[in-house]
Amino acid sequence: MRPARDFFAPLAVGAPAPLREIPARPSRAIHFFDPGNEKMAAKVPDMVGPGSNGPDVLLGNLEDAVKAENKEKSRQGLVDIGRATDFGPTQFWTRINSLDSPWVLDDLTTLVPEIGDKLDVIMVPKVQGAEDIHYVDRLLAQLEAKAGLTKPLQVHAILETARGVANIEEICGASPRMQGLSLGPADLAADRRMKTTRVGGGHPGYLVRQDPVRDDLGVPQYDAQRTTYQQDLWHYTIARMVDACAMHGIYPYYGPFGDIKDTVACEDQFRNAFLLGCVGAWSLHPVQIKIANKVFSPSVEDVAHARRVIAAMGDGTGAVMIDGKMEDDASVKQCQVMVALAEELAAIDPELKEQYDRIEVAGV
Numbered sequence: 350m351r352p353a354r355d356f357f358a359p360l361a362v363g364a365p366a367p368l369r370e371i372p373a374r375p376s377r378a379i380h381f382f383d384p385g386n387e388k389m390a391a392k393v394p395d396m397v398g399p400g401s402n403g404p405d406v407l408l409g410n411l412e413d414a415v416k417a418e419n420k421e422k423s424r425q426g427l428v429d430i431g432r433a434t435d436f437g438p439t440q441f442w443t444r445i446n447s448l449d450s451p452w453v454l455d456d457l458t459t460l461v462p463e464i465g466d467k468l469d470v471i472m473v474p475k476v477q478g479a480e481d482i483h484y485v486d487r488l489l490a491q492l493e494a495k496a497g498l499t500k501p502l503q504v505h506a507i508l509e510t511a512r513g514v515a516n517i518e519e520i521c522g523a524s525p526r527m528q529g530l531s532l533g534p535a536d537l538a539a540d541r542r543m544k545t546t547r548v549g550g551g552h553p554g555y556l557v558r559q560d561p562v563r564d565d566l567g568v569p570q571y572d573a574q575r576t577t578y579q580q581d582l583w584h585y586t587i588a589r590m591v592d593a594c595a596m597h598g599i600y601p602y603y604g605p606f607g608d609i610k611d612t613v614a615c616e617d618q619f620r621n622a623f624l625l626g627c628v629g630a631w632s633l634h635p636v637q638i639k640i641a642n643k644v645f646s647p648s649v650e651d652v653a654h655a656r657r658v659i660a661a662m663g664d665g666t667g668a669v670m671i672d673g674k675m676e677d678d679a680s681v682k683q684c685q686v687m688v689a690l691a692e693e694l695a696a697i698d699p700e701l702k703e704q705y706d707r708i709e710v711a712g713v
């Protein structure tokens with residue numbers, strides 16, 4: 350067992366000191382692209398920079414969705430993009446191949462020396478337990494030391510096996526590099542033997558049905574029309590992710606929503622995740638970037654309300670009535686969460702800043 354005092358010690362001589370706290374950087378959309386796909390790669394330079402049109406995170410994907418015969422091309426494409434691009438405020442992440450694959454070692458031993466100074470976060474798929482994070486942690490430290498990096502790479506785990514879900518707390522606490530978790534609904538569904546073939550999102554068969562109406566004699570009318578309510582297949586897993594991440598000071602994300610054309614349901618699914626505590630979601634196609642940017646930014650109305658409550662609550666203790674509702678020490682903390690996020694986003698998104706600033710001017 351690693352004693353507490355060693356938790357923040359570098360795992361290789363000359364490796365950068367681990368972060369004491371994971372910075373809260375905006376990451377509403379983690380945009381996936383295949384660096385070996387020329388058409389996608391060509392779009393990357395235009396997606397970089399401040400503003401609400403691009404993603405907060407650009408992620409060069411090397412794992413699933415990249416054909417086996419293209420793994421090396423994609424890895425080299427990522428190196429080329431990393432070297433050639435000034436990412437400004439946009440974060441640059443990669444998803445490496447899974448730890449049981451023949452490609453992952455080359456992924457890490459290539460990427461860290463070549464573009465380790467540009468990468469912010471390494472996403473590790475199919476993480477099963479703390480042992481997977483420990484392996485990556487030590488290897489990264491060795492590679493960082495060898496490459497002379499001064500900033501530690503962060504690690505993000507995808508939750509996509511039943512074992513990973515069962516070990517969620519130990520995964521989050523396995524290393525000071527742990528930045529966050531994403532839901533991996535496709536692999537997780539397969540691993541759990543769930544009977545859905547969708548990549549994320551709801552399912553019309555997963556529902557509850559209104560009780561049958563009864564006739565005058567109290568006999569249930571099973572065949573009469575009854576309303577059904579579709580439920581969220583992923584609620585349990587997302588809720589577990591949010592608690593585990595909050596407990597460890599790291600960040601939970603909704604993963605992919607595979608029905609690219611159904612932008613309405615995508616927005617709903619992302620919003621559920623936002624309301625439950627997630628900070629962002631993946632975008633698989635450019636059309637989903639805008640959805641994530643919208644959903645994971647607090648609304649102007651919510652920010653206006655939160656600022657009013659904070660102003661009315663003074664030192665943050667006691668109880669006040671605002672618009673017929675009770676506000677107190679606890680609700681002011683909810684409002685502080687909202688305002689802190691708005692400020693973080695305003696710092697990198699001029700369009701949002703303008704909208705949030707307008708509230709002050711109007712004195713709302």
Ligand SMILES: CC(=O)SCCNC(=O)CCNC(=O)[C@H](O)C(C)(C)COP(=O)(O)OP(=O)(O)OC[C@H]1O[C@@H](n2cnc3c(N)ncnc32)[C@H](O)[C@@H]1OP(=O)(O)O
Nearest residue numbers: 381382383388389392410413414535548605632633634635
């Ligand atoms: C379960 C998981 O692991 S999810 C994560 C792994 N999956 C992925 O990363 C998938 C990433 N996305 C994709 O591969 C693609 O978006 C697909 C296959 C879903 C759809 O691609 P297409 O059929 O080309 O979509 P479409 O025709 O609408 O694309 C329009 C344009 O956007 C480009 N584009 C599509 N997706 C992306 C993307 N993720 N990033 C940048 N550009 C993209 C296309 O190349 C195309 O460019 P063009 O106008 O120059 O021809």
Ligand SMILES: CC(=O)C(=O)O
Nearest residue numbers: 532533534535536604
């Ligand atoms: C996100 C991912 O990798 C999955 O759903 O399997």
Ligand SMILES: [Mg+2]
Nearest residue numbers: 413509533536
């Ligand atoms: Mg997967």
